[in-house]
Amino acid sequence: MIEDATPAAHGLEIVDAGDGRMIVSMGPQHPSTHGVLQVVTELDGEIVTKADPEIGYLHTGIEKSAENLFWTQASTVIERMDYLSPLSNACCYIMGVEKLLGIDGDVPMRAQHARVLLCELHRIASHCVWLGTGGIDLGAISGFFYAFDLRERILDLTELSGGARMHPNYLRIGGLRDDLPTGFLEKVDELIAMYYPRMRELRGLLQKNPILQDRMIDVGILEADDALAWGVTGPALRATGVPYDIRRAFPYSGYEQYEFDVVTRTEGDAYARFMVRLDEMDQSMRIVEQARKKLETPGPVMIADTKFAPPPKETIALSMEALIHHFKIVSESFRVPPGDVYQAIEGPRGELGYYIVSNGDNRPWRVRTRPPSMYNLQVLKKIAVGEYIADMVVMIGSLDPVFGEVDR
């Protein structure tokens, strides 16, 4: 069962460059690479002279699967890309399709406010995972439990509204699947009440922790012009000083109506990225509070056009048209007029974009993802050079990649 373990048997040869450099492969199974990442590092002692991340260990063919599913079905596989904030992926794709259909102006405001609320909650949930796992990488294991408990409360809300903790498929083209259940807003209030004390605890554990600061300050420094040249967006870019946030630069889903700050730092190191994400969680909660108020007014959550919106279940038994519309939407889906669109949102990792092409059919022709994690991870090739191998874990964590999105 164990094959010949010599390099020659694997088609490799040992090359001795004579200068003491060593090539070490970190991953793809590694406790701290945040998923299936392999970083082939060339080391001079403990200093990294070259870092070559190898991705593709989670390549799922999501874009090809989406081409073979209906427009509404495709959002199920697309949700599974950035699995830490699934509703963000679905929201972006759905808004792109709404633009192609020409109904983006008709999506009811209540649905848009609910999308904002849930996307911001998922941003906080994603940052909770980043915070917890980032702490574990450094040995700060207690923070993991506190952060994941906060995430549990958010997953409770996702389950209450959408039916599943992750991948609820709650957002639909034209609005939401159905209205928020009774008791949802009260649970949001409970979350808001527990959030601030919990963040104080987490900040108390980590923010001024001398060990964390020692390990993160001046590690993995990224300058603003390098960040843009490498396509870095999101908190990693804002930590270099450039306040590029899609919610402000290309507002969508009613974000013009919300008050929040775009958090930036200027140092560009891992600690700056850490602080930007922590402060961003507070800003997200600010948006959640505003969205919660806006959701007090009742209203429709789906456009009225029955070509796209399945009719309410109660009407199917009573109305022939409703039955026919339901049948056609479920078995054949609607067709989307031909054209292409690029829709971007501010995901937890940066500019999440979908380039969607329709050829007039009932299936997408092409769904190209602009994966923020892939570009953020690529910059590791630059920032890792000259750092210690022990800091590799800190740098990967501070860039916060999700491999479902990098590899798709």
Add this chain to the structure above:
Amino acid sequence: MAVNEMPGGQFLLAKLDDVARWAQSSSVWPLTMGLACCAIEMMTATAAEYDIARFGSEVFRASPRQADLMIVSGRVAQKMAPVVRRLWEQMADPKWVISMGACASSGGVFDNYAVVQGVDTIVPVDVYVPGCPPTPDGLLYAVNLIQQQIRQGGRGGILARA
């Protein structure tokens, strides 16, 4: 005289066997084999609300040499398949495998070129957990089933092959 020839020797050995199996089942240490979304629910199963540690899985070992249980959590891409196999081979006997989630069990929603249609085509699986992703409760139940298998004497991976 050997133990099994002594008066009461067979009884003693049987009791030792039970003790050994109880000890094994009470400290099944998983390997950190987190691949995709299911890995997040696996991490949640270690967190405070679901707490896998109360079932004995106190630590997740990164090194396959030190782990008893491989929880394949997430879709297995074609590129990752040989890695999963090699890690399973590196684990020392006795070892068990939980195939967590629909993707690991059968390819899940991804019936396409890129995903291995079930990790049981690569490694022998003892328990399958359905779900996309399964709730952490489902994973805990699977760990309980593994513990049952251990206590009942199956060494897993060898006897429970499909």
Add this chain to the structure above:
Amino acid sequence: MPSSQTPPAGATALDPTALRPDIADARILRVTPAEVRATLEGLKADGFALLADVGGADYPGREPRFDVVYHLVKLSAAARTLEAVGLPERVRVLCGVSEADPVVPTVSDLWPAADWAEREVFDLFGVRFAGHPDLRRIQLPADWEGYPLRKDYPLRGPARERTPRPSFALKSNVAAGTPASGRTAAALQRQIAAARGQTPKDGAE
């Protein structure tokens, strides 16, 4: 998956990118591989410092067959306030690449971001990027054959293309031909009778 009643996916529009729906998402430029470098260098000099994405698309009914799509954002690294960022301009550059000669000059020297993105277009579509420092597969294993996101590549891969899709109807704990025990029908009768408030039929237990 779509049901058997779905109409076949027809090429209802051979070149969707030629139809401009009324969406103001970006300024669109269509170029040939010979023009693409000059166009992108010009855009970079014009302040488009962020190359958001390089992607590919396949239109088999059309000549040129492939599109390499560049998304750019006009953003300056010197911007430090929200007002300085403002509402940036987006540009989408569509470069048609023929199947006979699928080569495009690389832009990874202008924007290092393009490095992996171009490798991915090569990996999934087979479009080569001339001048790329390290053009090899990125998502798929190095020995993979074929370019999966091309429309003529089967979804399930060539090996499994003609194998039947899993059918849950075929798997059962009960061997085919086993006669019904009658217990299920009896239980159902009891349920219906209970719901109607009647006593169960004789013989059922």
